[in-house]
Amino acid sequence: MIVTTGLGPSSSTRIHAEQLAASFGLPLVERGERSLDELRSLHQTDRILVVTAKGARIESAGEKPFFFHPNTASFRIKRLERGDTDTMLAVCQIQPGDHVLDATMGLGADALVFAHGVTASGRVVGVEARMEVALIVKDGLRHYRAEEEALRQAMDRVEVVCSHHLPFLQKQPDRSFDVVYFDPMFQQEVSASSGIQPLRLYAEAGLPDEVTICEALRVARRRVVLKEGKAGRLFERFGFTPFRNRRDQVTYSYKETDGGE
Numbered sequence: 001m002i003v004t005t006g007l008g009p010s011s012s013t014r015i016h017a018e019q020l021a022a023s024f025g026l027p028l029v030e031r032g033e034r035s036l037d038e039l040r041s042l043h044q045t046d047r048i049l050v051v052t053a054k055g056a057r058i059e060s061a062g063e064k065p066f067f068f069h070p071n072t073a074s075f076r077i078k079r080l081e082r083g084d085t086d087t088m089l090a091v092c093q094i095q096p097g098d099h100v101l102d103a104t105m106g107l108g109a110d111a112l113v114f115a116h117g118v119t120a121s122g123r124v125v126g127v128e129a130r131m132e133v134a135l136i137v138k139d140g141l142r143h144y145r146a147e148e149e150a151l152r153q154a155m156d157r158v159e160v161v162c163s164h165h166l167p168f169l170q171k172q173p174d175r176s177f178d179v180v181y182f183d184p185m186f187q188q189e190v191s192a193s194s195g196i197q198p199l200r201l202y203a204e205a206g207l208p209d210e211v212t213i214c215e216a217l218r219v220a221r222r223r224v225v226l227k228e229g230k231a232g233r234l235f236e237r238f239g240f241t242p243f244r245n246r247r248d249q250v251t252y253s254y255k256e257t258d259g260g261e
Helices: 011-024 036-043 072-081 087-092 109-118 131-143 149-157 165-170 194-201 210-219 234-238
Strands: 002-005 047-052 055-060 099-102 123-128 158-162 177-182 220-229 241-243 250-256
Touching: 002 011, 002 036, 011 047, 011 131, 036 047, 055 131, 072 109, 072 149, 087 109, 087 177, 087 220, 087 241, 087 250, 099 109, 109 123, 109 149, 109 158, 123 131, 131 149, 131 158, 149 158, 165 210, 177 210, 210 220, 220 234, 234 250
Parallel strands: 002 047, 099 123, 099 177, 123 158, 177 220
Antiparallel strands: 047 055, 220 250, 241 250
């Protein structure tokens, strides 16, 4: 993979591209007037990280661009602002000031809703195993132009860590987060939304195992929460309690820790 800019980049876009190239440890290539196909052929790569005034995206030959977008977080936060509830926050019993670990962050929509729920006095850490996803999300949280103030504030609160969830959990002190949350993405087809489809090229497919759940229960002060498709049965494997809500297209389940009983 190489890094380049859009056509006719501004000085700020060039600086942005230089920063991302350094973060990825990738070569920065002058775009000039060349097309992306020309750059792919010249540098013999299928993927190009393109930086423009609108942000960064990964262009893969024959695939849709991969870029940061808040997706469902935008309207979920709007609903919360109107006084509605959010099932995920209810399952996790989120309160202002809570510390939340989103152990499978993906594009960060759930992490953003958590960040809104914990408010400025709380903390949200999103862990993502794939470097491409982690850096695109981290960069997007800084550069995406959100219109809503509540969403902008939530974006400022999410801390992104590039790591697999198990080694990250193993390094955390006991009871260091109120909630540890898992969304094992793409275990089942749970959404027809096109917003997350490009992520399939980059997403980490691994599911949490018994060792991971034990570590999560050690780290969590209150609950470990699992999100999966309606056909999912991980909650049975781990002895979690399902949280029933007929309107949802997913199943949430939870397990109390010693500190939550």
